[in-house]
Amino acid sequence: MPPTNICPRCGDAYEDGVAFCAKDGTRLVSAGQTGDLIGTVVADRYRITSRIGEGGMGQVYLGEHVRMKRKSAITQRTVS
Incomplete structure (x- = not known):
């Protein structure tokens, strides 16, 4: 399963x-x-903490590196 x-x-x-x-x-x-990535861990490195913005091409999230605690912008492209 x-x-x-x-x-x-x-x-x-x-x-x-x-x-x-x-x-x-x-x-x-x-x-x-x-849809929403908040709360997930991306690439085993970045925990998504909030959504920064959204547009016609996708969404931008605030991510924090799980070990270094460094903040980064993470994008999720919308595929159509």
């Missing part, structure tokens, strides 16, 4: 029925969730 839930803090994937991350106790979010 493929993982259906993801920990927004560490990025680990869990099967359906598991509600909390075994590593850090964070409530899991659905892996099939589309």
